[in-house]
Amino acid sequence: MLNPSKVLAFLDITGNWDPSLALVMVGAIGVYIVVYPLSLKKMRKPLLDSEFNLVKLTKVDRKLVFGEVLFGIGWGLTGICPGPGITNAPVFSSTVMTFLISMTVGMLIFNWVQKKYSI
């Protein structure tokens, strides 16, 4: 999924649909859904830290949905999301680097808004 074209082909459900990304998710979630609860059950703490850092947020709210919709729109525009974006940095093309810089700016803008308006 480092190739944005493959991601866009997955999102192109009305066109030449490439379901590959779905299988990536199946493979990844398949492993994680087993290891995650098992490690919490069998381990008192992670190997290299003093405690498991668990997710505290549970509510499905407008902030979550709106934020993820914005993300989805951005993702649909280029087929690049944070993980593959960073991993592709060695490609060092103007598209990749512009994306990464813009993504960082977007993050900083939100962080600033969050701090200023306590959202």
Add this chain to the structure above:
Amino acid sequence: MEHFTPWSSLLGGVLIGLASAMLFVGQGRIAGVMGIFNGLLGKVTSDYWWRLFFVVGLLLGGVIILHYLPQNSALGFSRPLPLVIIAGLLVGFGTRMGNGCTSGHGVCGLGRRSPRSLAAVLSFMGAGMLTVYLLKLVGV
């Protein structure tokens, strides 16, 4: 279905799952790239180093792919820069607002059976698919 690559996709996914699992077993952290990267934008605390190592790992992975499987990377992929800028801003702002991206919500969140992450995944998948469709209509 063009270019469907079931086996390499499944294998790639399993590797992602294993990597995420390793981060949880080893560091007790959720492998959400946005969250991990965001932590690097602030002050250097004791929290900083595992994040840095993780990102370096991603970059090393990128170097390896670029060298051995460049056709699987973003090499040669380009989009009009104004579009890329808007995309980057939306991805950065949106994932911070929603507190996660495809790795954090998609892999780890669904793997944790989190209802919040399910809502997130449905949101970004739906928005992504609609965006691609609309761009096609407009002829981009």
